[in-house]
């Protein structure tokens with residue numbers, strides 16, 4: 001039985017903190033949020049481009065929180081906690097992937113109409129995205145050069161470069177749980193390693209290690225969604241600017257394809273050849 005529906009309040013208790021607007025507006029800082037979309041042209045498509053970019057930046061940050069929580073749980077041997085954080089992360093990734101829909105209809109004419117206002121700006125310069133790359137093990141010290149003018153971002157990235165990646169923490173947990181995974185965290189890009197592939201083979205072929213296999217599958221869910229995001233980015237670029245060079249100075253499509261073709265957590269994919 002439904003009770004009588006009561007409408008929410010239309011007047012509010014006086015707030016203690018300063019500011020104007022409804023309690024909702026104050027809580028989410030709507031005035032600041034809605035002041036951040038500042039197109040440099042009068043082209044309507046630029047507004048969608050800015051919103052899509054800002055939405056994705058926020059989601060990159062949320063994903064970092066989930067992956068950080070997963071790493072912390074792995075370090076504490078809390079497999080349940082790690083799986084829960086990775087699962088939350090995959091939902092964030094799903095939203096990230098579908099965020100490309102915001103740009104799905106942009107034509108080359110619409111993009112060309114505002115492209116020059118971007119100058120040298122490119123998502124390639126996103127520090128949040130690069131941080132996620134480092135957490136995945138796709139590390140590169142030379143990328144830090146981009147942030148010479150932003151010491152806080154540079155220091156944050158230098159810390160992430162030196163820290164173990166999410167994958168490093170997963171492999172360390174395998175090792176502590178009796179699956180020899182000889183592997184040292186490194187500040188360079190993770191390369192496919194036969195010893196690591198052997199560790200995953202041991203996990204997947206032993207029914208007693210179903211708990212660790214679940215971790216492998218959760219990491220694979222994560223990896224697959226990273227690639228899905230790259231593939232949708234590639235398709236958006238192909239559709240809006242074809243094979244022209246990028247504003248960030250790359251060859252554009254060919255460079256993006258190379259990144260999209262690289263497997264994340266490569267041993268988890270390679271081991272499937274033998275299972």
Ligand code: HEM
Nearest residue numbers: 053056122123124129236237240246247248249250252259
């Ligand atoms: C249709 C719109 C877009 C086009 C045409 C485009 C184009 C490009 C191109 C050509 C590159 C290669 C680097 C360069 O030379 O600039 C790139 C990289 C990148 N873009 Fe976009 N982009 C678009 C939308 C976005 C959006 C909305 C985001 C969200 C933040 C984004 C994030 C990135 C990132 C993170 C990279 C680096 C990719 C990697 O390292 O694998 N892009 N983009």
